[in-house]
Amino acid sequence: MIKDVDLSLRAGVVSALLGPNGSGKTTLIKIMLGLLTPDKGAVSLDGESIDRLGQGFCRQVGVVFEGVDNTYGFMNGWDNLYYLGSLSGCSRRTVRTRCLPYLDRLGLMDDLGKQSALWSLGMRQKLAVVAALTSMPRFLFLDEPTLGLDVEAKVQVMAFVRQLCAEEGTACLLTSHQSDVVETMADEIALLGDGRIVFGGSLPAFRETFGESSAIVQFVDSNLGRSAVANLMSGVDGFDQPLEERGLAVLAHPGDLPAIIEQLQRFGSLEAIELIKTHDDDLERLLQKQFHEPKLSSVAESGLGRAS
Amino acid sequence: MTETVVAMRPGNHVQVSHSRLSWLRLIAGELRRYLIECRAYWPSFVSQTAVMIVMFAVFVWMSPATSRPSGWYGYFLWIVASGVISEAPIATNSEKQRGTLEQLMVRPHSLPRLMMVKSVSWVTINLVLAILTMGIIVVLFRLPLGFSWEILPIALVGIASTFGFALLLSALTLLWSKVSGLVSVLTFLLLLCTGAVVPVTDLPGPLQWLAAGLPLTASIGLGKAAIAGLGIVPAEVFWLLINAIIYIVLGWLCCRLVIRVALRRGITMHY
Numbered sequence: 001m002i003k004d005v006d007l008s009l010r011a012g013v014v015s016a017l018l019g020p021n022g023s024g025k026t027t028l029i030k031i032m033l034g035l036l037t038p039d040k041g042a043v044s045l046d047g048e049s050i051d052r053l054g055q056g057f058c059r060q061v062g063v064v065f066e067g068v069d070n071t072y073g074f075m076n077g078w079d080n081l082y083y084l085g086s087l088s089g090c091s092r093r094t095v096r097t098r099c100l101p102y103l104d105r106l107g108l109m110d111d112l113g114k115q116s117a118l119w120s121l122g123m124r125q126k127l128a129v130v131a132a133l134t135s136m137p138r139f140l141f142l143d144e145p146t147l148g149l150d151v152e153a154k155v156q157v158m159a160f161v162r163q164l165c166a167e168e169g170t171a172c173l174l175t176s177h178q179s180d181v182v183e184t185m186a187d188e189i190a191l192l193g194d195g196r197i198v199f200g201g202s203l204p205a206f207r208e209t210f211g212e213s214s215a216i217v218q219f220v221d222s223n224l225g226r227s228a229v230a231n232l233m234s235g236v237d238g239f240d241q242p243l244e245e246r247g248l249a250v251l252a253h254p255g256d257l258p259a260i261i262e263q264l265q266r267f268g269s270l271e272a273i274e275l276i277k278t279h280d281d282d283l284e285r286l287l288q289k290q291f292h293e294p295k296l297s298s299v300a301e302s303g304l305g306r307a308s
Numbered sequence: 309m310t311e312t313v314v315a316m317r318p319g320n321h322v323q324v325s326h327s328r329l330s331w332l333r334l335i336a337g338e339l340r341r342y343l344i345e346c347r348a349y350w351p352s353f354v355s356q357t358a359v360m361i362v363m364f365a366v367f368v369w370m371s372p373a374t375s376r377p378s379g380w381y382g383y384f385l386w387i388v389a390s391g392v393i394s395e396a397p398i399a400t401n402s403e404k405q406r407g408t409l410e411q412l413m414v415r416p417h418s419l420p421r422l423m424m425v426k427s428v429s430w431v432t433i434n435l436v437l438a439i440l441t442m443g444i445i446v447v448l449f450r451l452p453l454g455f456s457w458e459i460l461p462i463a464l465v466g467i468a469s470t471f472g473f474a475l476l477l478s479a480l481t482l483l484w485s486k487v488s489g490l491v492s493v494l495t496f497l498l499l500l501c502t503g504a505v506v507p508v509t510d511l512p513g514p515l516q517w518l519a520a521g522l523p524l525t526a527s528i529g530l531g532k533a534a535i536a537g538l539g540i541v542p543a544e545v546f547w548l549l550i551n552a553i554i555y556i557v558l559g560w561l562c563c564r565l566v567i568r569v570a571l572r573r574g575i576t577m578h579y
Contacts, residue, residue: 027574033414036574055416063414068407074348075341086337087415087422089330115348135416 002028002038002195009139009171014162016182017175019192020291025175026066028192029141032173033063059088062132066143066175070128073117077108077127080116081134088135095134102130106160122153129157133164140164142174146181158184179284191290198290203283210290211281215257218249218275228269232260254278334417339429346433360387361441367505368451377454378535382504382528384438385463389470389524390495391434392427396474397491399426400481409482420563423478427471435467458534462548466527469552472559479566483573503528523551 002024009015017025030036032043034050034057043050050057064070071080078096085095103109106126116124125145132140142161146154162185165172176182182189182203189206191199199206219225225248233245243260244251252260257276264270281289346353367383400423403409412422446453473494480487499505501519508519508529519525526548534540 030410030574033410035410035413035571037568037571055418058414059416061414063411065407065410068410070407070411072341072345072406072408075344079340079344083337083341084411084415086330086333087412087417089333089416091329091333131411 002031002192004196005041005192007032007190007197007200009173011138011171012165012169013187014165014172014174014185016186016189017173017192018182018189018287019175021177023192023291024195025192026143029063029143029173029175033061033141034058059135060138061141062135062137062139063141064125064128064132064143064145066147069124071116071124071131074115076115077103077112077119080127081131084131085134090134098134098136099130102133102160102164105163106130106156120153122149122157125149126153126157126160129160136168138169138171140170140172142172144175144177146176146178154178154181161185179282179287183283191287193291207280207283207286210286213254213278213280215252215254215276215278216246216249217252217257217260217273218277219272220274221248222272224269224272225274228264228267228272231267231269232263334422334425335428338422338425339432342426342429342433357437357441360391360437361444363387364438364441365445365449368445368449368453370505377452378532380442380451380453381459381463381531381535382502384442385466385524385528385531386495386499386502386504387441388431388434388438388467389498391437392430392467392470393473393477393495393498394491395430395434396423396427396478397481397487399430400478401485404481404485418564419567420475420479420560423475423563424471424560427474430474431467454535456534456537458540459531462527462530462534462540462545465548465552466524466531469523469527469555472555472557475556475559475563476566479563479570482570483566498522498524501525503532521551523548523555526551 005028007017007028017028019025027036031038034043045053045057045060072083075083081095081099082092085092085099090098103112106129108123108126108130111119111123116127119127125148129142129145140161145161146157149157158181161172161174164170172185174181174185176185186203188202189199190197191206199209201209219228229245229248229250232243232250243256250260261270264273364380364383364387368380371379400409403412413419415422417425442453445451477487477491477494480490501508501511501515502522502524503519504524508516508525511519526544530540530544530548
């Protein structure tokens, strides 16, 4: 169930729609494309409902759907592009002129004469991206565009889409479960949880809002180290929250570090410290926390998402 | 419940012109795609042609010698019509399974329009096949098949009327995925009721009434009369045309209605 979703796409900006499986990302994309009729609400382009724009709206979008072919395996690369281009009203010449630079950039030129069923998954996915661009769409929807691709193909697709949006001003909405893809490609993210947008904004803003740092104090592996850990974990003086113990290391909030040092100094165990390091949650961990820990909170930021 | 507000603000992009030419491109592109598909899956195509030849031969041989000169026209029309009606759900189902159906749905042509264009390409290929089949049978069996140029427009209108069925079955495939049973019922009902095999006058009362409302019946009756040199009544041709248009329009409207239901249920890509 999706409700109260308010999402905007902007020219030249890559937005990532994120959420756990079943959160409604694909459903939302289908609604945005007019492939699914919402019970209430509207999708608008330039302030006009896409229902009113009708087929005129379709001329402005390109899509790569998740987990399906998107192209015809019995046709070769060119025939696929010509056919899908003809559905958008493009002549073969237009398709050729428009797609050649894309195909070249994605390294597909040598195989265009072969049946696409014989291509690798990565090549077929690249072809699907190019096919989505035959009509020079203003909006590009990519549902899990790098799913199942090897590292090289993934990097190529990511770089290609970024460059396309930057150079041609295409507004792109992508979904992905791969945090590296989101970090590389997305300018903005929208987090879908419980059928609502629970966060909308830039990646740095997301980190700032939900990111947590932690400090790890590692002790020397000796009696001295063990006694230092025991002293800290005993909860004496200064710590109102228990510290998490990991062998001969304790995990604490960076803000607690001065108190930890002071505590150890008091017990004369300061020399038992082998290493202190702080670390920030990576995006994957942050998303995991947002998706799976029951503390979703709504954060509003300009443009991409507003939760109500 | 799905409640959504989505806004898109665009950049400055060049738009694809949407002229009458795009219609021609659409038909040419579809025809080419179908030919490539036939070539790629040629064993299926060849066996389909073989079945067509056998069926045609059986029909011609079964008919009384006196009615053979004009009798072939009924089988011919039924074979082409049933080819179009059968192909529609198969093609839609293939698009669903492949995952290209939604690619078609996000193109600047409505699905009924695309189905219509697809039907044109199937008719074209099926017509060529049926003509070849007929030629082979004439040469092989030296059958005295009659012909009149008057049957051309009559046949085309009759075949075009089946687009309505094709549109409806394509749309129903969106909902139910497999409609082969329905296709069989429809095609064999057409075989029975249109006068292709059994004269309409020999049918029981209710079936005669049903037959009278089918454009294919009128087309077959008029075609046979034209081949037999009995002449064509213009009023009957006019009625055939009106009837065919009614079927196409009804098929189109039903198709739109079923697609609307499918979009509400969100099952266009479920197989």
